[in-house]
Amino acid sequence: xxxxxxxxxxxxxxxxxxxxxxxxxxxxxxxxxxxxxxxxxxxxxxxxxxxxxxxxxxxxxxxxxxxxxxxxxxxxxxxxxxxxxxxxxxxxxxxxxxxxxxxxxxxxxxxxxxxxxxxxxxxxxxxxxxxxxxxxxxxxxxxxxxxxxxxxxxxxxxxxxxxxxxxxxxxxxxxxxxxxxxxxxxxxxxxxxx
Ligand SMILES: [Zn+2]
Numbered sequence: 001x002x003x004x005x006x007x008x009x010x011x012x013x014x015x016x017x018x019x020x021x022x023x024x025x026x027x028x029x030x031x032x033x034x035x036x037x038x039x040x041x042x043x044x045x046x047x048x049x050x051x052x053x054x055x056x057x058x059x060x061x062x063x064x065x066x067x068x069x070x071x072x073x074x075x076x077x078x079x080x081x082x083x084x085x086x087x088x089x090x091x092x093x094x095x096x097x098x099x100x101x102x103x104x105x106x107x108x109x110x111x112x113x114x115x116x117x118x119x120x121x122x123x124x125x126x127x128x129x130x131x132x133x134x135x136x137x138x139x140x141x142x143x144x145x146x147x148x149x150x151x152x153x154x155x156x157x158x159x160x161x162x163x164x165x166x167x168x169x170x171x172x173x174x175x176x177x178x179x180x181x182x183x184x185x186x187x188x189x190x191x192x193x194x
Pocket of ligand 1: 144145146147148149150172173174175176177
């Protein structure tokens with residue numbers, strides 16, 4: 001039995017709280033993001049953008065599998081299952097996570113791999129926070145790392161990938177991959193400081 005399996009949920013949550021990081025200083029110290037000095041504030045470092053793009057390239061020929069999701073969420077493979085939805089969704093432990101496109105999932109797995117290579121402490125960051133950081137980083141593409149196209153906001157409300165809710169989106173204007181959704185009512189925006 002693996003260590004994770006013998007841990008109770010309460011123990012896991014407690015440990016996760018203790019290991020929470022401040023995303024911005026953590027990512028800067030790892031060399032993943034840098035200050036830009038303009039209103040955009042933060043961007044990928046060139047070397048990190050290259051690393052992520054390299055993993056995205058690898059993932060063109062590899063299907064995302066249980067191993068990738070288990071690694072992303074720090075869960076044993078037995079606790080990971082692909083959900084049978086018409087959008088991209090996986091369960092890790094008792095939580096179902098969804099992505100606004102297969103590309104968004106590929107991006108998260110690529111980011112996870114890239115951060116793992118440069119920062120050993122990434123593996124200790126709590127699972128939910130890791131997912132949140134990966135989501136935030138989807139907005140850091142200066143151009144689409146899949147097709148070199150233009151990343152854009154669509155301010156016209158559209159239906160969410162994964163519910164009846166109306167959302168505005170961050171997407172690639174060229175390949176149409178949707179990377180993020182923002183709720184209309186209460187802004188669930190990307191907040192690197194929380
Ligand atoms: Zn694109």
